[in-house]
Amino acid sequence: MIYILHGEDTLASYNYLVKRVEKYQNDYKIKLADKNTTADFNVAVGNLDIFAKQKILVCENFISANKVKTKDLQNIPANLLVIFWEQTQLASSKISSFKKFAQIENFKPRSYLYSFLDSLSPNPTRALKYFFSMEESSSGGILWHLANRTLLMILAKKNLSQDIIQTLIGRRLEKWQWDKVRQQANQFTDNNLIPLYNGIIKLDFIIKSGQTAFKEKELIPILLLKYLRG
Numbered sequence: 241m242i243y244i245l246h247g248e249d250t251l252a253s254y255n256y257l258v259k260r261v262e263k264y265q266n267d268y269k270i271k272l273a274d275k276n277t278t279a280d281f282n283v284a285v286g287n288l289d290i291f292a293k294q295k296i297l298v299c300e301n302f303i304s305a306n307k308v309k310t311k312d313l314q315n316i317p318a319n320l321l322v323i324f325w326e327q328t329q330l331a332s333s334k335i336s337s338f339k340k341f342a343q344i345e346n347f348k349p350r351s352y353l354y355s356f357l358d359s360l361s362p363n364p365t366r367a368l369k370y371f372f373s374m375e376e377s378s379s380g381g382i383l384w385h386l387a388n389r390t391l392l393m394i395l396a397k398k399n400l401s402q403d404i405i406q407t408l409i410g411r412r413l414e415k416w417q418w419d420k421v422r423q424q425a426n427q428f429t430d431n432n433l434i435p436l437y438n439g440i441i442k443l444d445f446i447i448k449s450g451q452t453a454f455k456e457k458e459l460i461p462i463l464l465l466k467y468l469r470g
Contacts, residue, residue: 352370
């Protein structure tokens with residue numbers, strides 16, 4: 241079986257990946273990351289132990305980096321589970337040819353979540369409006385998304401190239417995504433963004449370490465009111 245996981249919501253796609261791999265705790269697993277090549281993929285597929293009950297092969301960003309093509313998937317053994325995890329939204333033209341070989345899961349952004357992230361500015365009023373519009377079930381993991389967006393804005397203030405940014409964060413960004421982050425970052429100064437980022441990381445640690453009984457949904461508005469100031 242072959243899966244292709246992609247989409248703008250990389251946290252959701254990663255959580256899906258983890259849950260699927262966890263089902264095969266006692267089986268042989270191989271992970272190929274950005275540093276690996278097409279040759280590594282072919283070796284991993286070709287070295288399948290015929291006596292193995294199941295083997296799981298996870299490949300990060302192999303399709304977006306053009307490291308595999310449909311011809312590479314035509315002879316995948318039946319007891320090999322291949323999961324391609326892409327840390328970006330793949331173009332329809334890129335994945336169309338894979339549809340007859342793989343089950344494709346597109347993790348689309350939750351509209352209110354991304355509207356909330358896009359609304360971040362030194363004035364917290366609009367961001368709070370979008371935050372309270374999110375359903376309770378949609379607000380889980382919001383600190384991860386908030387930290388990620390804030391970090392991108394901090395990097396955007398450094399006037400680094402998109403290629404360098406992608407290397408630093410370990411995933412690809414479409415040009416339109418990076419342009420949007422840069423425009424948003426122009427509303428802030430480092431004196432806004434760095435304390436906000438530090439506050440997010442501290443709050444995440446407090447919640448995960450059990451130092452508070454309050455939930456993200458209750459604490460994030462306080463965070464925004466404290467740090468989103470002109």
